[in-house]
Amino acid sequence: MxxxxxxxxxxxxxxxxxxxxxxxxxxxxxxxxxxxxxxxxxxxxxxxxxxxxxxxxxxxLPEERGLYLDMTIKEQVLYFASLHGFDLKIAAADLPLWMNRLSVKGNEKSRIKNLSKGNHS
Known part of the structure; x- marks a missing residue:
């Protein structure tokens, strides 16, 4: 209860x-x-x-986020951007801006599995 x-x-x-x-x-x-x-x-x-x-x-932010742990940050973002119909060139160009704004540690070539759980969000 x-x-x-x-x-x-x-x-x-x-x-x-x-x-x-x-x-x-x-x-x-x-x-x-x-x-x-x-x-x-x-x-x-x-x-x-x-x-x-x-x-x-x-x-x-649930414990299981449905991320592909072997993908890089860039691959993951572009994959989800494509699912939502975003222009992939614009999404790729904006990636550093969003990583900075969201304080994501690492770079766009970092694998999701190597990020802290807080950076999975």
Whole structure:
């Protein structure tokens, strides 16, 4: 049984949830992300029920990310860019900018498997 009474978070704060295995951390995040519906109660953002706009304000980094660990950063980004219909020349040209903006350690030839978990996001 998972019981969360009330959690308040300001927009300029980062919130982490810690607990033992099986305590309900992943279930809580799945409910916040609207992947699961709570049996009771409601989840609100700024006092409003969850909707598409409020979900756009939430980041969720699951343990399994579906990355191809043997690919380089560049290969991975261009692969996902192609799946979403992006111009690959533009995506490749913008890659250093985004790596810098997101503080990704390594370079575009670094293999995903050699990055820290934080850099997998």
């Amino acid at each position: 998972l019981s969360v009474k009330n959690v308040t978070k300001r927009f300029d704060e980062v919130l982490g949830i810690v607990g033992q295995n099986g305590a309900g951390k992943s279930t809580t995040f799945k409910m916040i992300m609207n992947f699961l519906k709570p049996d009771q109660g409601t989840i609100t953002i700024a006092g409003q029920p969850l909707d598409e706009k409020s979900l756009d304000q939430i980041g969720f």
